Amino acid sequence: MSSIQRQLRQQLLLTLILVLGGTLVLLDYGVRQLTEHYIMTRLEHDTDSLLTALEIENGKPVLPIERQASIYQRAYSGHYFMILSDAGNLFSRSLWDLDIQAPPLPPGLDLHGQMPGPDNQSWLWHALGVELDDDNGNNIKLTIWVAEDISPLRGEMRTFRMAALGLLVLALLVLLYGQRRALITAFTRLDPLQQQLRAMRYGELNLDIEQVPDEVRPLVEEIRHLLGLLEQRVSRSRNALGNLAHDMKRPLQQLNLLAPELPDQTGKQFQHAINELQRMVERELRRARIVGVSSPGRQTRLSEELPPLLDVLSRIYPQHSLKADYPADSSLPQDRDDMLELLGNLLDNACKYGHQQVQLSVSREQADSWTIRVEDDGPGIPAEQTQHLLQRGTRLDESGSGSGLGLAICQDIVNSYGGRLQLYPASRGQGLMVEVWLPDQPTVSHS
Incomplete structure (x- = not known):
């Protein structure tokens, strides 16, 4: 049978791996969702800023360059926008020569998602369908599309994930060490029981159940009860043997008196058997006198x-x-x-x-x-x-x-x-x- 400490350690290790692994997964998912939600909120703000800066001239959308953030002016900067309309499209300089296929959206429709970008970028995009009036009161339907490169964020997420994994592994080792120390401390409380059991070989037949934990007290009580029964049985057995030898003396003496009345050969065999029995009886009586009161278990x-x-x-x-x-x-x-x-x-x-x-x-x-x-x-x-x-x-x-x-x-x-x-x-x-x-x-x- 394997040790209790090993079983508990294995069970704790499995439980901790499941719990800490689940914690790592949930933590990674939660941080990723929180971060992406933050970026999506920023994209929505960028959409509102572009919509506020947008002008309609001669039925076409116009976005003066001075109203555009400088981040949109550098190629592949990681921040991009498109404004789509039937009258014409506007593109940020950061898109450079990229051809982005974005379908027009009806007014009020709001979409978002992820897509790959240039130079191993990963984009999180947001698109909003709007409707504006020009100076003549004509309705112009527009789709404002903005995107942001989140690959740096994913790099930070990987770093965070590795750091979290390292901390969880460290926590696992600390918990395992703490559990081992706790088990050693707990099992140390059984040392008095071991010492008492060892002392029983030297004559101490009492087990003090007050010195053992409650969890093993029923076992100790059963051991103490069993020892008491064994002591009684051994004592009764030894005393009974001496009593039997004593009780056999009178019948043997009577048989010894009858032996001369038997025929010669039969009488000799009978007398020899009686003498052997008497010697055995005397031996047991001597043993009883030597041992005295039986005290099994005493040193x-x-x-x-x-x-x-x-x-x-x-x-x-x-x-x-x-x-x-x-x-x-x-x-x-x-x-x-x-x-x-x-x-x-x-x-x-x-x-x-x-x-x-x-x-x-x-x-x-x-x-x-x-x-x-x-x-x-x-x-x-x-x-x-x-x-x-x-x-x-x-x-x-x-x-x-x-x-x-x-x-x-x-x-x-x-x-x-x-x-x-x-x-x-x-x-x-x-x-x-x-x-x-x-x-x-x-x-x-x-x-």
């Missing part, structure tokens, strides 16, 4: 979460010495329940297979990641069997307690955050070291 504050975890494991495995090394006042950005389950499983396995010493270390060896190491002093495992051990349900010591799911579950948790889980020989030469690398910015897997 893992090491100084708050690790001491209770180590205390629980010390009571479960009193013969072991558990040591932990981690930076004070630091927090893992991953989900608190996931991290407690991860650390609990790793430490539980280390205590189960180690002899006496279990060492936990949490450090930031890189600026953008966390490294967790759990070492024990147990028998360790051959290097070629490390990947096999990470498969779900696999145990190297089939006679020992444990469901075989611990490391596989740890692998799943680490993978869900885009991390890595690797097995190495312990640094002191005996035992196993489990190393977990987790990115500082967790990327939750959707697989």
Whole structure:
């Protein structure tokens, strides 16, 4: 999906092009009409001036040269007139040798138009039909035709058109820049929402809808409602699993009492199945004790979460010495329940297979990641069997307690955050070291 900013910019650009283009067309048309109307009014005044200066002698129109404006005396000056009558025609000197075909008009008829002239001139002309009386009272019909070259005006119009186009383009760029700045400013108001969503990865589950614009407030309310539902469901799911494991203890004890009454082979198989179920139940009960009250979405504050975890494991495995090394006042950005389950499983396995010493270390060896190491002093495992051990349900010591799911579950948790889980020989030469690398910015897997 393309960005909202790009869509708005494209829509605004199209709208501005249409509006400013229409404005340019209307402005050009309006100025041209206004200018031509002004020139036509001047031609009408010239017609009236010629009519006033006109004399009738012996039935013919006469226009003394001293009554003619000097502009009519120069050839192709850009100002022209003709006076047409049945008795004879008068032409301005500016027409020179041009032959203008202008039809006579009846009295009272007024016409105007445009036509090409010499030397690439463009004429705007006006013609008026009039009727005058001579000294003897005879009516003489005349047609007064005047014209003006408007090609200089058209040159000015082209200059004006280019200037207007440049100004409109500049206005378009200014408006686009203003729109871009306005969008950036508007979207900046969403930064608090982004910061709140980012903070949710660190345990802040509340969204303050007062800090977001009204347009996106319904979306934020839906997100907040959805997060609340997810938190409740995850908490119920984890608590229900622990409750189920607790409720299964009594039926398993009853089945365990019935196992000796079965035939030997069947009884052994039955007892083995019961033992597996009991180990799974004990594992889930330990997990519930380790995690405590479920708080999905909270970050893992090491100084708050690790001491209770180590205390629980010390009571479960009193013969072991558990040591932990981690930076004070630091927090893992991953989900608190996931991290407690991860650390609990790793430490539980280390205590189960180690002899006496279990060492936990949490450090930031890189600026953008966390490294967790759990070492024990147990028998360790051959290097070629490390990947096999990470498969779900696999145990190297089939006679020992444990469901075989611990490391596989740890692998799943680490993978869900885009991390890595690797097995190495312990640094002191005996035992196993489990190393977990987790990115500082967790990327939750959707697989």
